[in-house]
Amino acid sequence: xxxxxxxxxxxxxxxxxxxAWCQNSSSEAITAVYIVTxxxxxxxxxxxxxxxxxxxxxxxxxxxxxRMDKARDRNxxxxxxxxxxxxxxxxxxxxxxxxxxxxxxxxYSYHYLINGFAVLVTPQQADKLSQRREVANVVLDFSVRxxxxxxxxxxxLPNGAWAQHGGYDSAGEGVVIGFIDxxxxxxxxxFADDVSDRPYPVPAHYSGICEVTPDFPSGSCNRKLVxxxxxxxxxxxxxxxxxxxxxxxxxxxxxxxxxxxxxxxGNHGIPVIVSGxxxxxxxxxxxxxxxxxxxxxxxxxxxxxxxxxxxxxxxxQDGVDIISLSITPNxxxxxxxxxxxxxxMALLSxxxxxxxxxxxxxxxxxxxxxxxxxxxxxxxxxxxxxxxxYHNSIVLGNNQSIAGxxxxxxxDQDTMYRLVSAxxxxxxxxxxxxxxxxxxxxxxxxxxxxxxxxxxxxxSYSIRFVxxxxxxxxxxxxxxxxSAAGIVLYMDxxxxxxxxxxxxxxxxxxxxxxxxxxxxxxxxxxSSLERDGQTKTVVTFGATASILGGLxxxxxxxxxxxxxxxxxxxxxxxxxxxDADILKPNLVAPGNFIWAAWxxxxxxxxxxxxxxxxxxxxxxxxxxxxxxxxxxxxQNFPSFSPSAIASALSTTASLCDKYGGPIxxxxxxxxxxxxxxxxxxxxxxSGFVNATAALNPGLIFDSSYDDYMLFLCGIxxxxxxxxxxxGQSCWAYxxxxxxxxxxxxxxxxxxxxxxxxxQRTVTNIAGNETYTVGWSAPYGVSMxxxxxxxxxxxxxxxxxxIVFNATTNSSSTSFGRIGLFGSQGHNANIPLSVIVKISYxxxxx
Numbered sequence: 057x058x059x060x061x062x063x064x065x066x067x068x069x070x071x072x073x074x075x076a077w078c079q080n081s082s083s084e085a086i087t088a089v090y091i092v093t094x095x096x097x098x099x100x101x102x103x104x105x106x107x108x109x110x111x112x113x114x115x116x117x118x119x120x121x122x123r124m125d126k127a128r129d130r131n132x133x134x135x136x137x138x139x140x141x142x143x144x145x146x147x148x149x150x151x152x153x154x155x156x157x158x159x160x161x162x163x164y165s166y167h168y169l170i171n172g173f174a175v176l177v178t179p180q181q182a183d184k185l186s187q188r189r190e191v192a193n194v195v196l197d198f199s200v201r202x203x204x205x206x207x208x209x210x211x212x213l214p215n216g217a218w219a220q221h222g223g224y225d226s227a228g229e230g231v232v233i234g235f236i237d238x239x240x241x242x243x244x245x246x247f248a249d250d251v252s253d254r255p256y257p258v259p260a261h262y263s264g265i266c267e268v269t270p271d272f273p274s275g276s277c278n279r280k281l282v283x284x285x286x287x288x289x290x291x292x293x294x295x296x297x298x299x300x301x302x303x304x305x306x307x308x309x310x311x312x313x314x315x316x317x318x319x320x321x322g323n324h325g326i327p328v329i330v331s332g333x334x335x336x337x338x339x340x341x342x343x344x345x346x347x348x349x350x351x352x353x354x355x356x357x358x359x360x361x362x363x364x365x366x367x368x369x370x371x372x373q374d375g376v377d378i379i380s381l382s383i384t385p386n387x388x389x390x391x392x393x394x395x396x397x398x399x400x401m402a403l404l405s406x407x408x409x410x411x412x413x414x415x416x417x418x419x420x421x422x423x424x425x426x427x428x429x430x431x432x433x434x435x436x437x438x439x440x441x442x443x444x445x446y447h448n449s450i451v452l453g454n455n456q457s458i459a460g461x462x463x464x465x466x467x468d469q470d471t472m473y474r475l476v477s478a479x480x481x482x483x484x485x486x487x488x489x490x491x492x493x494x495x496x497x498x499x500x501x502x503x504x505x506x507x508x509x510x511x512x513x514x515x516s517y518s519i520r521f522v523x524x525x526x527x528x529x530x531x532x533x534x535x536x537x538x539s540a541a542g543i544v545l546y547m548d549x550x551x552x553x554x555x556x557x558x559x560x561x562x563x564x565x566x567x568x569x570x571x572x573x574x575x576x577x578x579x580x581x582x583s584s585l586e587r588d589g590q591t592k593t594v595v596t597f598g599a600t601a602s603i604l605g606g607l608x609x610x611x612x613x614x615x616x617x618x619x620x621x622x623x624x625x626x627x628x629x630x631x632x633x634x635d636a637d638i639l640k641p642n643l644v645a646p647g648n649f650i651w652a653a654w655x656x657x658x659x660x661x662x663x664x665x666x667x668x669x670x671x672x673x674x675x676x677x678x679x680x681x682x683x684x685x686x687x688x689x690x691q692n693f694p695s696f697s698p699s700a701i702a703s704a705l706s707t708t709a710s711l712c713d714k715y716g717g718p719i720x721x722x723x724x725x726x727x728x729x730x731x732x733x734x735x736x737x738x739x740x741x742s743g744f745v746n747a748t749a750a751l752n753p754g755l756i757f758d759s760s761y762d763d764y765m766l767f768l769c770g771i772x773x774x775x776x777x778x779x780x781x782x783g784q785s786c787w788a789y790x791x792x793x794x795x796x797x798x799x800x801x802x803x804x805x806x807x808x809x810x811x812x813x814x815q816r817t818v819t820n821i822a823g824n825e826t827y828t829v830g831w832s833a834p835y836g837v838s839m840x841x842x843x844x845x846x847x848x849x850x851x852x853x854x855x856x857x858i859v860f861n862a863t864t865n866s867s868s869t870s871f872g873r874i875g876l877f878g879s880q881g882h883n884a885n886i887p888l889s890v891i892v893k894i895s896y897x898x899x900x901x
């Protein structure tokens with residue numbers, strides 16, 4: 057990083073937001089951040105593979121100042137090594153030659169995964185750079201966004217995958233997971249390194265640093281949290297970085313990054329106590345894995361590609377084994393293919409370096425083609441519900457029962473309490489005309505305590521809660537100040553289809569999420585009132601109720617099921633939504649109502665502000681489940697390629713729910729449980745992750761970096777773009793392939809024009825075994841697989857030839873499946889998806 061951009065970061069860390077470079081008067085040209093790549097190959101392409109260097113730093117005891125923290129300041133890293141410094145000097149020299157004394161600001165020098173830099177310049181300056189023969193590509197920076205106590209048991213880890221590694225105390229040991237997210241709270245017990253007496257060395261192949269700042273002091277890193285850095289230069293140049301909220305350090309001011317890191321690799325057995333209630337003990341999927349944090353997303357604005365690419369580049373250079381991204385782009389990448397964007401291409405180089413990459417599918421479901429993770433080298437994860445739910449309900453005086461949410465205690469058993477609406481308990485100085493939102497119970501001074509004390513206070517839940525203008529926390533404070541026996545929040549009829557997460561409450565309470573159920577409550581309440589004929593004030597509050605409470609978990613819920621918000625396939629190949637021959641998502645994993653660690657200042661979910669744990673939902677929660685499980689596979693099979701890990705997860709996935717029925721997918725945002733049908737591969741990929749089976753897959757489908765290059769070179773018009781991003785020529789390859797021909801554990805055909813033959817190659821990593829092949833063809837397609845039976849020894853390969861014939865003309869997607877059934881109990885599942893079918897032997901249908 058150049059001296060100017062370093063000074064910029066130092067000033068921000070001191071609380072000074074520097075934005076002079078991007079604030080322009082009318083006489084100045086508008087500037088923007090551009091990502092510039094050069095034609096010369098980056099370090100990972102030049103040297104062929106990721107360097108595994110011995111870590112010269114050794115951690116001392118937990119909680120003590122040690123040599124690592126003293127040595128690993130923010131000015132020391134491998135990026136300042138000889139090759140990195142040389143490339144940075146080349147970048148500086150090029151900028152000086154091209155821009156010749158004009159103002160510009162270099163933010164980053166990328167040199168490990170891609171050879172290039174991020175720079176703040178005018179469009180005219182960017183055009184000058186693009187015309188240089190050394191320059192391969194110039195791309196405008198773009199924004200990105202962020203997309204557990206019981207899930208280890210639901211996934212069968214204690215008696216399955218963990219047991220195979222000697223228990224939770226060694227599960228994932230030696231594997232480093234890098235998180236591209238909002239940072240981490242290093243004080244959380246989920247990230248302590250003293251929870252076991254067993255030796256816990258920092259993996260020798262990891263060489264990252266731990267930034268030391270006032271927000272992230274010396275001692276923040278340890279043998280568990282082995283590295284932490286932050287990247288914000290692109291955000292700073294835009295003048296939107298707020299150091300007091302966003303923290304110019306790896307510290308997590310949002311909560312999201314702390315949550316995702318603990319899902320994947322948080323310590324085992326950490327008590328989950330929220331609002332004074334104990335909800336069990338939490339554990340990450342790979343509780344013995346190590347965590348490295350590369351903060352590039354922030355509380356107040358999200359993030360930008362230039363910062364994310366810098367974080368990915370550094371993570372790969374440091375030697376992480378897995379990269380977890382619970383982030384997606386804010387828009388679909390432009391150009392000839394979605395795969396050609398700086399983030400995905402940096403991740404391709406990470407895969408070449410042997411790093412398994414997992415990304416959230418996005419929370420834009422359930423619409424088709426809503427997936428926001430595109431490339432075949434990235435393992436894309438959708439969100440499913442697991443079987444734990446928290447039920448709460450209120451029983452009215454007329455014996456009607458209404459379901460709701462709320463992690464709250466119930467009222468005293470066998471006692472009915474009077475219901476009092478906030479609108480009927482206003483003091484003499486408050487009227488609805490003065491405050492139209494007074495019914496949301498945000499200020500206790502608006503109400504008559506004598507009317508509320510000892511009763512259940514009814515408040516409204518409006519769109520203002522969704523927008524953060526009103527909070528449940530403030531409503532609870534109002535009820536507490538008025539000495540209410542509890543609180544009941546009903547849904548405003550204008551809030552349609554909004555899904556509520558269970559909310560922690562210290563006092564008896566419930567939120568009724570359904571507008572229809574809210575009407576039932578209000579009709580009962582209003583019919584039980586007696587009002588003065590002249591003043592219309594309430595003379596008698598006749599409605600009563602009791603709250604049953606929602607602290608006890610229920611496990612009878614049918615699961616898993618694909619959540620309505622989980623983004624769906626088919627994978628869009630370009631911005632015009634042409635379908636790619638790639639299956640997305642790859643898999644679904646637990647992502648709904650996930651308990652995990654929370655930052656001490658986290659505000660991403662206001663209901664959990666000030667708590668140590670939070671319950672969140674989203675594909676952001678699903679992705680780190682897979683990152684942690686991938687660490688277990690990496691520990692079991694250290695030589696596995698990223699595609700082999702992906703194959704092990706995919707071919708062993710479950711197709712049925714816990715009761716043996718088909719996995720269902722929610723189809724609508726409103727009333728999702730009333731709008732669901734069996735999940736297809738475009739909903740769930742290969743299925744729901746099976747953690748234990750993934751450790752013993754039998755067969756794997758392997759793909760290499762060269763395979764991905766053949767695929768990219770096969771995209772029409774891609775030759776110069778591939779050269780621009782990789783420094784490699786498509787002419788060096790004798791042939792190209794399409795997405796269907798990649799050796800993936802799935803087959804997707806966007807257009808089946810009469811007939812198509814597809815091949816897949818499996819490699820046996822188990823003992824000698826005989827496999828029988830079975831299949832179900834997609835509707836409108838006939839198919840044959842050869843051979844139908846084969847015996848394969850350890851280490852041997854077997855080619856499968858699959859012939860597809862269209863038997864009808866149709867543009868409706870149909871699905872099928874190939875099953876490989878081994879004599880030793882290994883089974884492999886290959887989902888089939890055919891979108892457009894063109895048959896020359898039938899009439900149009």
